Amino acid sequence: MEISYASPSAPNLSESDNSMSSSTRPVKIIPLQHPDTTSTSTSFSGSYPSALFSRWTLKFQRLTWAEWIGLFLPCYRWISTYKWREYLQVDLMAGTTVGIMLVPQAMSYAKLAGLEPIYGLYSGFVPLFVYALFGSSRQLAVGPVALVSLLVSNVLGEIADSSDAIYTELAILLALMVGILECIMGLLRLGWLIRFISHSVISGFTTASAIVIALSQAKYFLGYDIVRSSKIVPLIKSIIAGADGFLWPPFVMGSIILAILLVMKHLGKTRKYLRFLRAAGPLTGVVLGTTVAKIIDSSSISLVGDIPQGLPKFSIPKGFGYITSLIPTAILITGVAILESVGIAKALAAKNGYELDSNQELFGLGVSNIMGSFFSAYPTTGSFSRSAVNHESGAKTGLSGIVSGIIMCFALLFLTPLFEYIPQCALAAIVVSAVMGLVDYNEAIFLWRVDKKDFLLWTITCITTLFLGIEIGVLVGVGVSLAFVIYESANPHVAVLGRLPGTTIYRNIQQYPEAYTYNGIVIVRIDAPIYFANTSYMKDRLREYEVDVDRSTSRGPEVERIYFVIIEMAPVTYIDSSAVQALKDLHQEYKLRDIQIAISNPNRDVLLTLSRSGVVDLIGKEWYFVRVHDAVQVCLQHVQSLKQTSKTPDPSPDDKKPSLFQRLLKQRGEDLTITDLESGSQKSQTSKDIDPQLEPLLSRKS
Numbered sequence: 001m002e003i004s005y006a007s008p009s010a011p012n013l014s015e016s017d018n019s020m021s022s023s024t025r026p027v028k029i030i031p032l033q034h035p036d037t038t039s040t041s042t043s044f045s046g047s048y049p050s051a052l053f054s055r056w057t058l059k060f061q062r063l064t065w066a067e068w069i070g071l072f073l074p075c076y077r078w079i080s081t082y083k084w085r086e087y088l089q090v091d092l093m094a095g096t097t098v099g100i101m102l103v104p105q106a107m108s109y110a111k112l113a114g115l116e117p118i119y120g121l122y123s124g125f126v127p128l129f130v131y132a133l134f135g136s137s138r139q140l141a142v143g144p145v146a147l148v149s150l151l152v153s154n155v156l157g158e159i160a161d162s163s164d165a166i167y168t169e170l171a172i173l174l175a176l177m178v179g180i181l182e183c184i185m186g187l188l189r190l191g192w193l194i195r196f197i198s199h200s201v202i203s204g205f206t207t208a209s210a211i212v213i214a215l216s217q218a219k220y221f222l223g224y225d226i227v228r229s230s231k232i233v234p235l236i237k238s239i240i241a242g243a244d245g246f247l248w249p250p251f252v253m254g255s256i257i258l259a260i261l262l263v264m265k266h267l268g269k270t271r272k273y274l275r276f277l278r279a280a281g282p283l284t285g286v287v288l289g290t291t292v293a294k295i296i297d298s299s300s301i302s303l304v305g306d307i308p309q310g311l312p313k314f315s316i317p318k319g320f321g322y323i324t325s326l327i328p329t330a331i332l333i334t335g336v337a338i339l340e341s342v343g344i345a346k347a348l349a350a351k352n353g354y355e356l357d358s359n360q361e362l363f364g365l366g367v368s369n370i371m372g373s374f375f376s377a378y379p380t381t382g383s384f385s386r387s388a389v390n391h392e393s394g395a396k397t398g399l400s401g402i403v404s405g406i407i408m409c410f411a412l413l414f415l416t417p418l419f420e421y422i423p424q425c426a427l428a429a430i431v432v433s434a435v436m437g438l439v440d441y442n443e444a445i446f447l448w449r450v451d452k453k454d455f456l457l458w459t460i461t462c463i464t465t466l467f468l469g470i471e472i473g474v475l476v477g478v479g480v481s482l483a484f485v486i487y488e489s490a491n492p493h494v495a496v497l498g499r500l501p502g503t504t505i506y507r508n509i510q511q512y513p514e515a516y517t518y519n520g521i522v523i524v525r526i527d528a529p530i531y532f533a534n535t536s537y538m539k540d541r542l543r544e545y546e547v548d549v550d551r552s553t554s555r556g557p558e559v560e561r562i563y564f565v566i567i568e569m570a571p572v573t574y575i576d577s578s579a580v581q582a583l584k585d586l587h588q589e590y591k592l593r594d595i596q597i598a599i600s601n602p603n604r605d606v607l608l609t610l611s612r613s614g615v616v617d618l619i620g621k622e623w624y625f626v627r628v629h630d631a632v633q634v635c636l637q638h639v640q641s642l643k644q645t646s647k648t649p650d651p652s653p654d655d656k657k658p659s660l661f662q663r664l665l666k667q668r669g670e671d672l673t674i675t676d677l678e679s680g681s682q683k684s685q686t687s688k689d690i691d692p693q694l695e696p697l698l699s700r701k702s
């Protein structure tokens with residue numbers, strides 16, 4: 001579309017348009033389609049929840065019966081497509097491998113949680129079968145994990161002694177509460193809330209927690225009790241204070257088993273043909289420790305002791321009077337469980353080529369915890385180490401989890417008498433070897449090189465978790481992370497744009513030094529939604545760019561000040577009422593100084609908001625453009641008109657009005673074509689040199 005574009009917005013612009021109407025050259029502008037507020041208001045005035053409900057209703061109506069079954073039982077998706085010859089063998093191998101790894105780990109993590117080893121075995125039994133039915137990940141290995149065990153020990157240790165029956169009852173109740181929270185979050189599709197916890201916070205938190213977990217296991221290596229705490233200072237003080245009770249046998253045995261576990265893990269990770277060593281490590285440590293303990297028969301080496309034989313019985317969780325005091329910890333465990341499980345589940349789904357619904361995953365984890373609480377299980381979630389082993393062993397479906405559950409069932413029915421002779425230091429070595437992989441110092445080095453702000457966040461979270469405790473560490477880390485988000489949102493990136501030579505593309509002049517600007521025009525791009533928190537910052541930046549103009553790379557007519565401010569709104573996804581009012585104030589402020597605002601490329605929602613609020617009519621529809629280049633063309637013509645008007649003396653009434661040709665001669669070639677404005681050339685061209693079909697502002701080809 002080709003139009004003659006000369007739109008008045010201020011008195012001086014109007015005068016210039018009248019005087020130069022005869023010489024105004026057609027400018028090719030792509031017209032911006034303004035939304036019809038009267039027709040769209042009915043669809044948008046209906047509340048957003050109703051529109052969302054309609055969309056969900058339509059989605060459910062399109063579901064087939066098979067998709068309905070898969071919605072409630074995700075296991076149906078892999079059962080209906082199961083390739084028996086291809087998948088069965090690898091699933092059996094992977095499930096057996098993880099099951100062998102889980103049995104000693106479950107007992108170790110139960111001790112870390114302050115519980116008897118049998119409750120770790122219970123937690124690795126029922127939840128595995130339930131998750132295989134309701135979980136959407138086909139490789140995630142659920143069960144007890146070190147971090148959740150530490151959180152359970154930390155909160156319950158302040159309420160009751162680990163030897164009391166109420167301690168165990170509260171741990172089981174905590175599983176029920178965590179499961180209910182996960183189910184609620186899954187059903188209400190609230191998994192997005194966890195996105196506000198940055199990876200730096202997670203890494204710093206897990207690193208500090210791993211150090212605390214390792215120090216808490218020192219008592220089994222040293223042979224004497226130390227204080228139960230989630231802070232590093234009391235733990236170190238207790239270790240130093242009890243040094244007189246140091247015993248060599250458990251220290252030597254535990255250290256040797258730990259070294260063997262670390263070597264086996266390293267070989268399993270670095271050599272593909274030795275991958276089985278990684279999974280066999282915990283079992284090897286248990287067998288080796290039990291054999292040595294039977295041979296030595298030393299009283300200084302403490303053993304696990306009697307473990308009940310048989311499957312867990314159905315029972316209702318107790319201790320509901322303590323629910324209020326357990327809610328904060330239940331929320332924290334839920335958050336940690338989601339971060340651990342959903343994160344690795346998504347990664348495994350991507351590697352194995354299937355889609356994973358994070359909300360369905362939350363629901364599956366919740367149901368497994370709820371059902372587990374009725375069979376004496378404490379909170380469980382997906383395990384990094386066991387899931388990695390499951391994937392590396394070739395697991396294709398949830399059948400591998402069922403096989404691991406069968407292995408745990410076999411251990412509960414027949415092997416618990418053998419577990420009586422397992423040394424405590426062997427279980428402690430298994431815990432320490434598992435959590436050493438959580439000490440993510442490589443992440444800290446990476447963050448230092450890439451982003452100092454994220455490194456600061458990692459450091460703050462790690463230090464506060466170490467010295468102030470787990471709960472405070474998480475709260476401080478999340479708080480600082482949100483503070484960074486709020487700061488970035490309230491102080492978004494705003495760039496001054498310039499034109500790349502030989503193109504109609506406009507980019508940040510800081511990033512592209514070769515880009516040039518035009519005299520009298522400032523082009524600003526706002527790289528964020530505009531809302532109440534950042535409107536003041538936006539106005540300050542616009543005023544700053546109006547005053548501080550770099551003229552070293554400017555082209556076009558020589559003018560003394562800014563006449564146009566073009567705002568590129570392509571990155572602006574949303575504006576609120578505060579932003580609307582800020583634009584109105586800015587327009588009035590600019591109007592007093594004869595400055596015109598032009599808006600480029602607003603999206604439909606933003607343009608609709610501006611239309612309804614009257615900002616479109618206030619600024620003028622003719623000052624809304626599809627491209628920055630269109631806005632520059634129009635504004636540049638106005639700047640040229642203003643310059644010529646200011647240099648042409650007002651004719652007296654008695655004088656004869658000069659012709660266009662005479663005016664061009666009097667201006668001594670100062671009347672520039674649009675092509676000349678790009679290069680800043682002062683050399684005039686004859687009319688025959690001007691191609692009316694040439695794209696304005698593009699250099700002519702010789």
